[in-house]
Amino acid sequence: xxxxxxxxxxVLRACAQRHKCDTFKLDEAPATQVVxxxxxGLQYYRIMQTMRRMELKADQLYKQKIIRGFCHLYDxxxxxxxxxxxxxxxxxxxxxxxxxxxxxxxxxGTVKEIMAELTGRRGGIAKGKGGSMHMYTKHFYGGNGIVGxxxxxxxGVALACKYQGKNELCVCLYGDGAANQGQIFETYNMAAxxxxxxxxxxENNRYGMGTSVERAAASTDYYKRGEFIPGLxxxxxxVLCVREATRFAADHCRSGKGPILMELQTYRYHGHSxxxxxxxxxxxxxxxxxxxxxxxxxxxxxxxLSNNMASVEELKEIDIEVxxxxxxxxxxxxxxxxxxxxxxxxxIYSNNPAIEVRGTNPWSKLKSVS
Amino acid sequence: xxxxxxxxxxxxxxxxPKLSFSGVCASAQRSLGAGLLKLSPSCASRTKTHKRHAAHxxxxxxxxxxxxxxxxxxxxxxxxxxxxxNTLASDPTAVIFGEDVAFGGVFRCTVGLRDKYGKxxxxxxxxxxxxxVGFGIxxxxxxxxxxxxxxxxxxxxxxxxxxxxxxxKYRYRSGNMFDCGNLTIxxxxxxxxxxxxxxxxxxxxxxxxxxxxxxxxxxxxxxxxGLLLSCISDKNPCIFFEPKILYRAAxxxxxxxxxxxxxxxxxxLQEGSDVTLVAWGTQIHVMKEVANMAQEKxxxxxxxxxxxxxxxxxxxxxxxxVAKTGRLLISHEAPVTGGFAAEISSTVQEECFLxxxxxxxxxxxxDTPFPHIFEPFYIPDKWKCLEAIKKMINY
Numbered sequence: 001x002x003x004x005x006x007x008x009x010x011v012l013r014a015c016a017q018r019h020k021c022d023t024f025k026l027d028e029a030p031a032t033q034v035v036x037x038x039x040x041g042l043q044y045y046r047i048m049q050t051m052r053r054m055e056l057k058a059d060q061l062y063k064q065k066i067i068r069g070f071c072h073l074y075d076x077x078x079x080x081x082x083x084x085x086x087x088x089x090x091x092x093x094x095x096x097x098x099x100x101x102x103x104x105x106x107x108x109g110t111v112k113e114i115m116a117e118l119t120g121r122r123g124g125i126a127k128g129k130g131g132s133m134h135m136y137t138k139h140f141y142g143g144n145g146i147v148g149x150x151x152x153x154x155x156g157v158a159l160a161c162k163y164q165g166k167n168e169l170c171v172c173l174y175g176d177g178a179a180n181q182g183q184i185f186e187t188y189n190m191a192a193x194x195x196x197x198x199x200x201x202x203e204n205n206r207y208g209m210g211t212s213v214e215r216a217a218a219s220t221d222y223y224k225r226g227e228f229i230p231g232l233x234x235x236x237x238x239v240l241c242v243r244e245a246t247r248f249a250a251d252h253c254r255s256g257k258g259p260i261l262m263e264l265q266t267y268r269y270h271g272h273s274x275x276x277x278x279x280x281x282x283x284x285x286x287x288x289x290x291x292x293x294x295x296x297x298x299x300x301x302x303x304x305l306s307n308n309m310a311s312v313e314e315l316k317e318i319d320i321e322v323x324x325x326x327x328x329x330x331x332x333x334x335x336x337x338x339x340x341x342x343x344x345x346x347x348i349y350s351n352n353p354a355i356e357v358r359g360t361n362p363w364s365k366l367k368s369v370s
Numbered sequence: 371x372x373x374x375x376x377x378x379x380x381x382x383x384x385x386x387p388k389l390s391f392s393g394v395c396a397s398a399q400r401s402l403g404a405g406l407l408k409l410s411p412s413c414a415s416r417t418k419t420h421k422r423h424a425a426h427x428x429x430x431x432x433x434x435x436x437x438x439x440x441x442x443x444x445x446x447x448x449x450x451x452x453x454x455x456n457t458l459a460s461d462p463t464a465v466i467f468g469e470d471v472a473f474g475g476v477f478r479c480t481v482g483l484r485d486k487y488g489k490x491x492x493x494x495x496x497x498x499x500x501x502x503v504g505f506g507i508x509x510x511x512x513x514x515x516x517x518x519x520x521x522x523x524x525x526x527x528x529x530x531x532x533x534x535x536x537x538x539k540y541r542y543r544s545g546n547m548f549d550c551g552n553l554t555i556x557x558x559x560x561x562x563x564x565x566x567x568x569x570x571x572x573x574x575x576x577x578x579x580x581x582x583x584x585x586x587x588x589x590x591x592x593x594x595x596g597l598l599l600s601c602i603s604d605k606n607p608c609i610f611f612e613p614k615i616l617y618r619a620a621x622x623x624x625x626x627x628x629x630x631x632x633x634x635x636x637x638x639l640q641e642g643s644d645v646t647l648v649a650w651g652t653q654i655h656v657m658k659e660v661a662n663m664a665q666e667k668x669x670x671x672x673x674x675x676x677x678x679x680x681x682x683x684x685x686x687x688x689x690x691x692v693a694k695t696g697r698l699l700i701s702h703e704a705p706v707t708g709g710f711a712a713e714i715s716s717t718v719q720e721e722c723f724l725x726x727x728x729x730x731x732x733x734x735x736x737d738t739p740f741p742h743i744f745e746p747f748y749i750p751d752k753w754k755c756l757e758a759i760k761k762m763i764n765y
Binding site (some may be wrong): 095 | 508511536
């Protein structure tokens, strides 16, 4: 039965009706009829499910005090990362703020490396020295702790893309909270002035920490706030909407028209960080409603099942595989040794030979190498 | 006594009605640079007729360097231009950006570079310091050589977050996978005789508290070029502060070709046996004069050290000198509390406690905002420094 389904759906493909997308200063809009193959659907499902399970595991480890410090979870927003990545290349560049676990995964990091970074172990993706907010992979510039500070960096990276003429672009992500930072507007201006190939993406999850967008922003039309930069507003819970809009935005950038702004309307199930239970400024009913009506994973799952693109059993099998991967990674992240003390001083400067770093008194000297 | 003397000098100068406003009178931050440009010819002509009030220092040029090939007469801004010119010529990834740099910059440091290398390599930014530095970090992390200009060191604070939180920690927090070592930030620095609150500051100590950065300040054109080229090629984010009062006042024979002067190495400019004088930037020229005065008036032999790199600083050279002389005077224009002199003093007393003959002395700016008309009182001039030497000798 399974085989037949495969054959059929490979030929059949699904037509998904997209939600309407709002545009700003654009003559055209992303396509409303899109095609998703079975393979793509299964792939998106697996990635989103991995991200979801990874975050839930992180939540658990945090509550067991195995993960410490600041930790911002991405569950609920999975369709954003997966949709964006599906429409750009791995050779394109991406930078985000501190809610970075999902993007680290889509950019090529492994669950093992991410979990071990969360627990601060040697095998972590930043050698255990960055932690939750600071993860990096090739063409993924982090992992940035200061609200909004990554946005000008993204424009700089986009300049390099343009300068080198490799037809690459930079995806520059920030949240609805950061959207009110002054440097965002400085960057809009520079990016438009110099026609940089940058896609500004505001992941609007409705709350900047504990403040709802209505209470924080004079205009909540984040896709219009670039003023002279064309914009798109789309449903960030639907991976196909995000993919199609990003594809449109990427074409816009690559054709030399300069920056474009996207607002993805999404939702985070967890609080802002692990120290925020996330229910003092919104109701449990609100969270429950989003979960039941527009969960990104359920949306994709239902779409695939109703179009006969996959069977329940086959998706369950993926779930089991994902769960196992997370368990293995979690095992690794809790047993891998911590970085050695020598690492404390390494990578302060680029230096060769090693330099001495003064400890708490003049007699305790440590070595720093890079 | 010191204050009385300063007051007397002030009144003497105050007798000339125009003096305290000579040069530039603009108060709006952006018009100061433009004012400098437009007014400079008239300033020059005025200097000939009216004697402009004496600067608090006399620039003392270095001997002509012989090891780096042919030299040319350059002032400090020209030597900076020359360093940038060498970089743009030899490094195809190098870009220069900042407020008005395409037109040469308010202090003329980038004159002619846009025309020579193209407007895609030397370009103006909007007035947005935070954006400039963040953008620079991005350009650098993507592999290009980024040279950002902040129009005045006083305007660097909006970019403080980008420098301290983003640039300085990029290498560390990514476990060495990413860095912005290709970034150099240049900024005019220090007092200028009439700069008032927002065109005179020396913010090196703010950044000295931040591992991951390098901070460099030259004393003249020859050092400026060699140290700037070192900063540009160094694989760490560097802040290069240029003493703006020396841009025109300091003239030396500067090598035309590229050369580097090592960072984190202090230079002993004059050897001595009784007191070590440590300073950087403009203050070096005050210290040299103080050393001569101490010799003439007190028979005291001073060793003068130009620290050059504020972070990471050359502890060895300073401590070796203090071990020999037993006395240390540190002087900078920035306010005394929490200034970099405090760090030097603390380290030296830890390392050289038994060698010290007198408490370490700091002669610095007062703990006030940089004053306008009171600048002559505020500046750690040669008289204040000489007084401190007397106290140390008589301790």
